[in-house]
Amino acid sequence: MTTSTRTALVTGGAGGLGAATAERLRGDGIQAITLDLAGADIEADVTDEPTLRQLAQDIGPVDILVNSAGIVGPNTPLLDTTPEEWRRVLEVNVIGTVNTMRAFVPGMRERGWGRVVNFASMAGKDGNPNLSVYSASKAAVIALTKSAGKELATSGVLMNVVTPAVIATPMNDSTSREVLDHITALIPMKRIGRPEEVAELVAFLASERVSFSTGAVYDISGGRATY
Template sequence: MTTTRTALVTGGGRGLGAATADRLRADGVAVTTLDLTGADISADVTDDDALRRIAQEIGPVDVLVNAAGVVGPNKPLVETTAEEWRRVLDINVVGTVNTMRAFVPGMRERGWGRVVNFASMAGKDGNPNLSIYSASKAAVIALTKSAGKELATSGVLVNVIAPAVIATPMNDDTAPDVLAHITSLIPMKRIGRPEEVAELVAFLCSDRVSFSTGAVYDISGGRATY
């Protein structure tokens, strides 16, 4: 008898997280979403204690998708504050680490798991006036590479996706000039759709990928060429 796989999707209340949850459910995965609002579980990824309690409550998780994140302020680097840096890094980087520390040990014990982290093309290119966001997503890329190597023989694969701009509620808060600039960098001359990203994530969460870990998967309409 085939056992239904389970997944936790953070940031699952809207945008790319919600699209990913829908796509995984279409594959027969039992998905639990976590977000501040609009999800199966209301929790903050920066709350390490809450995540550990949730891990005990929901039981084994085979797939972890870290889609929770914020863009942060649109302003020149020299105008940013230490408080702004701490907030974005705490959510985008430490939040990702917190969920991995809560759920990866169980995957490793069972000998199978898939972790997909959400970064951004900003983490590779560095978008102007988005220094905090860019730096936070570069950190997510690096921590994924490190974790992928650490877990390479465990049966747990850890990969990261780097989307260009996608049509999500998160980008409603991005300044129009910044949005226009980053869209202009896409050779396909359009922004991506959430379902396009979800399709890539579903692949990375499945048995269809078996010899890739610590890798960065671009989904950028041709923007990324390295």
């Protein structure tokens, strides 16, 4: 299989990290198809599993799956959050990732080659104050990737997760200035990341250049990681 014949599906691909990733993959000659609620090549909801399964048939073979779709949820203390807020964030960030994997990874396994890159966050490792729902959802994505990576380790399908610190994307437009200042102050490089920096790491993990890494967590945090 040559790079020029590969197809990638990038969820959350209408903007932010998803759009940057799709653009970077196209630079490698990959056919990158974006999926989002609006403004993407395919307009669909990652929480709608039946639609995703139908898309897997309609699109044909997908070799690379990038799960970038996600929402931040409430910027409030844990004790002020509601069950509805928890359900919504977990449904998109966790179940949405599971849905796309269940729809598209079986084909990769059958063909004996595939790459899955899931988006988590440093919040899923450290836990950000007033972002308990988001932090918990991204911790789940990390554990999900580790588990599934082990299950598929001998299949030719490699699955890894990236954990960015705060990145300059529209997703953070709704994050309070107080929260952004706090998490930026934790970064030793004293700046937030750029989407193209994250996209470069994803492109590496989606390529044949990675051959002995699966179920791994890749920080892109300006030095924030402490373990």
